[in-house]
Amino acid sequence: MEFHPYFGFLITLQETVKLLPRNGKLLFSVTIISLLLSSIFFLIFNFSSFSLMRDMLPKESLFPMTSSNSAEFATKLMGIKENFPLVLATYIAFVLSYLIISFFSTINTVSVSAMSYNFKTLTLKELTSKFVKSCPRMFITGFYTTILVAGFTFFAISLGTPLLMSSDLDILGSAILLGILAYIFYLYISVAWIMAIVVTVHEEEICGIQALGKSAEIVKGNRLNGFILNIFLNLLSLGIYLGSKMIQGQTFSGLFLVIFSCLVKILTFVIYTVFYFQCKNENGEEIELHGSTVYSKISTTHLVNDIP
Incomplete structure (x- = not known):
């Protein structure tokens, strides 16, 4: 598949x-379960944290009215210390x-989508087995990607912080521009x-640094399309955030x-x-899931040399 330098992302969105309709019931089930779990845990967290903070704030507001040497101060401080571990x-x-x-x-979405792309069905038992096997690898790769994101964020903040400490509007504008x-650049890399x-x-059997290296090879030559896809997804996220406000x-805003x-x-x-x-196809590779055949890119040099 040939990707247009600027409109290849539209092919991805079209595909x-x-x-989405393939294995639609399974993907719909994964989506509904994810939404229900996310909503339930958010409501539990929201209620629990609100109750604890509501209990702590009145105690904090009484500190200015209490002598630091009094027994009442020590009692209130102990009460806050007792609530802090709960928070x-x-x-x-x-x-x-x-x-x-x-x-x-994430694991179930990728698994169902991969099978759907190859016009294959996936049973609930196969999906569960895939999830269990993928979890340890997912944890390792997630750990490395989190380090990369945190490292990049720290680097960007360390560059911009000195500029933000200035009162000069031009320098502050430069800091904002640097942040943008x-x-x-983060969306690109x-x-x-x-x-x-x-x-x-x-x-x-691929995870961590090996997965990062393999992904860099896969997106080579198509990173621009991925970059535009990231822009699209982040604009979508921004619209949702503004809508929640x-x-x-x-x-209700948080639940939305x-x-x-x-x-x-x-x-x-x-x-x-x-x-x-699409990137694998662009690189000349075809993969059949669960099965039987794996086609990989063959060097044309060997084919030429083999011709008598």
């Missing part, structure tokens, strides 16, 4: 739309819940990082953001799975 445990539980849901939606350019997740799920009520962010995440990995196969 994604065609792919911390709530946030940790939320993060762990998010990781579990993220693993569930850094984010655009993160194409291979996202693709590494697809490689990890789809290709067995128009909804009254913190709980969680639900549609989950949908964008699932859509992202459907799109990237399609993009993965």
Whole structure:
């Protein structure tokens, strides 16, 4: 498949739309379960954290009225210290819940999308087996990609922080421009990082640095298309975020953001799975899932030399 330098991403989106109905019931089930789990855990977290913070804030507001040497001060301080581990445990539980849901939606979305792209069906038993086998590899690759994202973020912030400390408007404008350019560059380099997740799920026994290296090879020559896809997905996320700000009520606004962010995440990995196969085809590789035949790119040099 030949990709146009600027409009190849439209081919990916078109293929994604065609792919969605295939194994539609299974993908729909994965989506609904992901949305339900995300919504339930958000509501539990929102209620728990709100209750704990509501209990802590009145105690904090009384500190200025209390002498630091009094027994009342010590009592209030101990009360806050008792609540703090509960708040911390709530946030940790939320993060762990998010990781579990993220693993569930990402692995299953890629698995179903890969089979759908090759016009194959996938049973619930096969999907469950794929999920269990992919989880350890997914954790390793996710660890490396998180380090890359954190490292890039720290580097960008370290460059921009000195500029933000200035009171000069021109320098502040330069800091904002630097932040925008850094984010655009992040969208460009993160194409291979996202693709590494697809490689990890789809290709067995590949994870971590090996998956990152393989993904860099796969997107070589097509990174521009991935970059434009990232822009499209981030604009979609921005629209959802702005839409959540128009909804009254913190709980409803947060729930709206969680639900549609989950949908964008699932859509992202459907799109990237399609993009993965398009890049493989562009490189002359064909892969049959579960089966039997694997076609790989053959060097034309050997074919020429073999001709008498």
